Amino acid sequence: MCGILGISNRNSDVFAELYDGLLMLQHRGQDASGMVTYNGEFFREKKANGLVKDVFGPEQAEMLTGRTGIGHVRYPTAGSLSAAEAQPFFVNAPYGIYLVHNGNITNTEEQRSKVTGKYSRHLRTTSDSEIMLNVLADKVFDAIKVNGNDDPVRNLFAGVKMMMERIQGAYSVITMVAGVGMLAFRDPHGIRPLSVAHRTNSTGGDDYAFASEDVAFDINGFKKLRDVKPGEAILIDLDGKMHTFQAAEGDLTPCIFEYVYLARPDSVLDGISVYKSQIRMGQTLAKQIQELDLEIDSIIPVPDSARPVALEVSNATGIRYREGLVKNRYVGRTFIMPGQEERQKSVRRKLNAVSLEFKDKNVLLIDDSIVRGNTIKKIVQMCRDAGAKKVYVASASPPVKYPNVYGIDMPTKHELIANGREIEEIREELGCDALIYQRLEDLVWAAQEGNPEIKHFDCSCFDGNYITGSVSDAYLDQLEQSTRVSAKINDMPSPKKVAKIA
Numbered sequence: 001m002c003g004i005l006g007i008s009n010r011n012s013d014v015f016a017e018l019y020d021g022l023l024m025l026q027h028r029g030q031d032a033s034g035m036v037t038y039n040g041e042f043f044r045e046k047k048a049n050g051l052v053k054d055v056f057g058p059e060q061a062e063m064l065t066g067r068t069g070i071g072h073v074r075y076p077t078a079g080s081l082s083a084a085e086a087q088p089f090f091v092n093a094p095y096g097i098y099l100v101h102n103g104n105i106t107n108t109e110e111q112r113s114k115v116t117g118k119y120s121r122h123l124r125t126t127s128d129s130e131i132m133l134n135v136l137a138d139k140v141f142d143a144i145k146v147n148g149n150d151d152p153v154r155n156l157f158a159g160v161k162m163m164m165e166r167i168q169g170a171y172s173v174i175t176m177v178a179g180v181g182m183l184a185f186r187d188p189h190g191i192r193p194l195s196v197a198h199r200t201n202s203t204g205g206d207d208y209a210f211a212s213e214d215v216a217f218d219i220n221g222f223k224k225l226r227d228v229k230p231g232e233a234i235l236i237d238l239d240g241k242m243h244t245f246q247a248a249e250g251d252l253t254p255c256i257f258e259y260v261y262l263a264r265p266d267s268v269l270d271g272i273s274v275y276k277s278q279i280r281m282g283q284t285l286a287k288q289i290q291e292l293d294l295e296i297d298s299i300i301p302v303p304d305s306a307r308p309v310a311l312e313v314s315n316a317t318g319i320r321y322r323e324g325l326v327k328n329r330y331v332g333r334t335f336i337m338p339g340q341e342e343r344q345k346s347v348r349r350k351l352n353a354v355s356l357e358f359k360d361k362n363v364l365l366i367d368d369s370i371v372r373g374n375t376i377k378k379i380v381q382m383c384r385d386a387g388a389k390k391v392y393v394a395s396a397s398p399p400v401k402y403p404n405v406y407g408i409d410m411p412t413k414h415e416l417i418a419n420g421r422e423i424e425e426i427r428e429e430l431g432c433d434a435l436i437y438q439r440l441e442d443l444v445w446a447a448q449e450g451n452p453e454i455k456h457f458d459c460s461c462f463d464g465n466y467i468t469g470s471v472s473d474a475y476l477d478q479l480e481q482s483t484r485v486s487a488k489i490n491d492m493p494s495p496k497k498v499a500k501i502a
């Protein structure tokens with residue numbers, strides 16, 4: 001889950017608006033940040049490892065001139081952590097195209113050999129996004145060969161259509177095309193979010209923006225028009241005119257984990273308020289908790305992302321809500337941190353217990369998800385150290401049992417605490433007195449209730465059903481062995497060993 005943003009056709013330089021918008025998407029990726037602007041003649045680019053605030057400063061504000069631009073915050077899920085794999089990526093022909101991508105491509109090996117073999121192209125990195133960009137460029141060339149070069153919009157749309165026939169996986173993409181405009185598209189299942197917004201500028205012209213989440217629009221005075229449809233491509237030309245094209249038949253299947261954890265609660269994705277869906281997750285979880293008839297003194301959320309769920313569990317059960325864990329806001333999201341060792345250390349740095357909320361009490365901890373189990377396991381121990389009598393745990397989502405191949409860093413089964421374990425075994429591993437997981441049908445209800453028109457969600461990390469087709473063991477191995485993973489996870493102990501170390 002990276003964050004992507006594009007803003008086109010302002011009256012003045014776009015840098016400051018891209019900066020503010022990317023800050024609003026920072027929760028989607030903290031490893032690298034990048035931006036490119038276009039001033040009608042030249043592109044200006046800056047990308048590096050680090051947060052938006054660290055990568056961009058006054059020097060970049062001066063250098064990144066132009067009224068149109070795209071930006072990216074990266075959370076690597078393929079390729080390596082190297083700064084060279086930060087986005088945007090560029091190909092200088094046809095036209096000159098820059099690309100930012102959120103998602104993950106699943107047929108990379110096959111496409112990589114085509115790009116470097118049949119298409120005679122050179123790849124500079126191991127990134128899946130760079131492969132996609134080169135397939136797009138090759139297909140736009142094919143369209144130019146057939147149609148001539150009088151209508152670049154038609155060629156770009158034709159290129160996207162051909163690219164969609166070849167590339168599998170999850171992709172929400174924004175590109176900037178020299179001399180043509182800003183082109184965005186979303187994969188035929190719409191697995192990752194992407195929406196388009198409009199603003200009338202001071203001279204009465206039309207400005208447009210694309211973003212992973214609508215929180216990036218408000219800050220710049222844009223109003224969301226709609227979500228980009230699955231399989232759709234939208235191009236905003238340099239005169240501020242919008243062109244749309246259905247490049248592939250769409251069947252909306254958004255990733256349900258966006259609502260559990262990835263997106264901000266103040267975002268609305270595919271018509272579903274993330275916040276409201278979390279409230280509903282609280283309602284269904286509350287029913288299960290009531291059925292168990294446990295003696296609970298207070299409900300304590302794991303901050304920040306579990307708060308809306310925990311609050312609603314408290315409302316629905318009548319059990320009081322307490323803030324028993326204080327978060328150090330200067331430590332980043334641990335789940336999206338590279339490497340198991342780093343994640344484990346940072347949980348302890350990040351959260352501290354308010355002892356008086358635990359001493360001699362029976363507490364129910366609520367988190368949005370339990371992935372590797374690092375977070376909740378440490379917290380259970382902290383609660384016991386603070387004198388809790390009983391520590392119960394509830395997760396707003398079902399057991400995470402399968403790797404995610406669509407842009408969330410859960411590449412290997414072995415690191416998932418729920419893989420191959422029954423709930424009782426997980427409870428033992430975590431050291432808590434009871435463990436309650438949301439039921440998958442309840443989670444789907446909580447999301448779907450916000451937009452009943454959505455018939456399916458991608459729930460692959462919970463049920464192992466991959467909407468783009470089965471995922472081969474070879475692909476999973478390759479993902480596991482990719483530079484990022486091999487550097488960090490190969491020396492990662494199994495969950496059992498983690499228990500001993502912790």
Ligand SMILES: O=P(O)(O)OC[C@H]1O[C@H](OP(=O)(O)OP(=O)(O)O)[C@H](O)[C@@H]1O
Binds near residue numbers: 303306372373
């Ligand atoms: O089982 P684990 O592998 O530990 O992962 C699960 C945890 O990771 C996320 O929190 P994180 O600390 O990343 O971010 P947050 O502060 O935004 O909740 C999520 O909210 C869970 O708390």
Ligand SMILES: NC(=O)CC[C@H](N)C(=O)O
Binds near residue numbers: 101
């Ligand atoms: N999380 C993402 O969307 C990552 C995009 C791309 N697969 C990368 O690793 O750079």
Ligand SMILES: [Mg+2]
Binds near residue numbers: 302368
């Ligand atoms: Mg958390």
